[in-house]
Amino acid sequence: MMFLHVFCYQLKNLFRKKYIIGWNLLFPLVLATAFYIGFGHMVTKDPNAFQTIAAGYAEVQSVSGIPEEGTESGNAEIFLKILEQLQTEGGKNMIDLTRYHSEKEAREALLDGQIEGYYLNEGGTLSLHIREEGVNSTILSQILKQYRSACTMAEQVAEDHPSRLLQTIAGLSVNRRYLEEYTPGRQISPYLQFFFALLAMSSMYASWIATAMMESMCANLSECGKRFESSGAGRFPSILAGALAGTTFQIVSNAITVLYVEYVLRISFQAPFPEIMMIMGLGSAVGIGFGILFGTLFQGEALRVAIPLTFSMVSSFLSGLMMGQMKQLVENAVPVLNRINPAAVFTDSLYVLASYGKNRQYWLDVLSMVGMVIVTLSISAVILRRRRYASI
């Protein structure tokens, strides 16, 4: 009965604290909105998706009449035909080609940003002019190289096996696709990681709730704590009830954030809601567990504010809150850090669930979070059990 009583009053207490509502509920919503405004479009649309490359073609000396195949200008015509026919695997044109009357025109278009590069035919010798280095410029260069290597090959075969030249040319005209794409699991946007890290941050903020709660429950920390500890309520059931209240509050707050992101911002977490909520529950419990541990270990007022703040900021940063790929960088450099960082374990469980479903890694993440809750609460219990006050 006392357990229920403490639980209800702690919950009521939490809902009445404006700063907790602000940090644990409003702040994630504001940040989620900022994420959505900033790069929400990139979650649904791949920012690296291949876009047709605008390119130009110009000749220094224009050759009148229909060019003959095999002559320099005739070869250039073949090159132009190849450019116009190039397509990606999805059937999209690779090049959007514009022909210019002079090099000057092409150069102006290049510097204006209308095209990403232009091919210049100087008396049959082809060269590529680009505005800047980059992948699209490299693709344009690759096309030129492909054309040149095909010409070299035809010359080579004509020299070694002239009887097979026609077969070679026929072989070159068939552009076989040898490679096939392989994607283990589902392809999800790397930008979704920011939203996972946001939920991790929100869950780690639960440590603030627990630290504040411990302040009002420990006799050496506040007047309220003195009253509380001198009452008939048992120390451990009360703390457990408070922890449960804090976890409930955080779960509600996380659920609101998840619903806001999924249904208002329309960004899907790519996983069923109940399973996401299970991870939210565990994440919240981890945050509360660490908060209770901090509240137990640190008695100075400044430390009780600074430690949870540092904990939530550092763990969120390392899980990818400010730079989406941070968790993966840590995974490659210091994998053990990702195993002990609660925010990284939390984001990993969401990422694995969305990408690969409930596999071994997912359950390992879940078990890690359960382990973190048990370890933090056990250490806190051991410390609190031995705490006696000679004088306060």
Place this chain on the structure above:
Amino acid sequence: MPVFKAVLKSVKSYRKTFLIYFLVFVSFAPMQAESLAERNEKVFQEEKLTVTVIDQDDSLLSRGLTDELEKTQQVTRIRGNVSASELRRLKDDVNFGIRDYVLILPDGLEQAVEEGRMDIRPRFMQGGTSAAGQLMTTRIDQYLNHLAVYLQSGYKMEDALKDTAEDLTSADESRVVLERQEVRLTRASILFSFNGFSLSMMLCIFVGCLALKFRQKDLASRIRVSGLSFWKRSGGFFGAIAAVGILTAFLVIAVVLLDAILHGQHDVPGLPLYILNTLALTCVGLGLGYLISSISQNEGTVNMLANMAVLSMCFICGTFVNIRFLSPAVVKAAHFMPLYWYNTGVETIAEHSADGTVGAAFIMQLVIQLSFSAVFFAGGLMISKMRER
């Protein structure tokens, strides 16, 4: 002067929190710079992509193809089969842009190509439908097509591999002219860009908390009846927070310089301009902190509002996510935020640091930041006055 001293003495009480914030930022910034500098190099300066080849075939063909890729790309070769978890890690690396491409050459590939069969094909992993992936797929397909044509034309595998490699090498001599150079962000400029977050955040929180403390009814009343004129009181207060701001700014600049020295860069090009830009941002941070304090009731609210305002701006103005990835509408909206002008200032300096002539654009960026700062201070003063009434 007494108010000036009192503000500086009050700073002491926040020294632990300041130290924690400062240490957190000092540890975040180099990590961010390390990662962004690498990414920047990969996308804009080098055509080399990071490719991982899983060679399960270990044949003449697979070795030839890997050697060919090594000539132009940064290749990591893994021989034999890899575990499912390793494959997943590689896929995640590709997804987060740590690797550009993973190529799997299955067992029996050479035989299949020799016999003209397509039942055993190389597989690849790429991040989405990226241009980098498209490029690699084209290159590898080209290599295999050439090889297949040579084999069909009666060449032996060894000769076909040799001739294919020669064809591709001769094609590499194609002339490519670069008409304009891309802006290259140095490690120092990335760190200065990150200061948009760290400096604004630190100043917002400390100035906010200090202003709030001096606005407490009891303290404010005592200062008011001290006999000091309004101008002396205000001058003392604003002078002290300006001193705090300048000291913090020089502290973060010192961190950037220390980082540059530790990375063997003894000269930061455009340093005086970076200092000017940082000082303009300092004014913005002070102004925003003052404004936040005027609408806050306690330190918790100051902390929360500062985090909401600064973090949101960082995501929209290009501090954390490169501005070229943001939609045009967001970039337009970012024009109304001071951090955008700070970041474009950093880019302008990076672009012109070699010749040292930044021109009117940079002056405009400074003026806009200072204007934002003035608006924030004016807003803060107005709200404080209204609340006092």
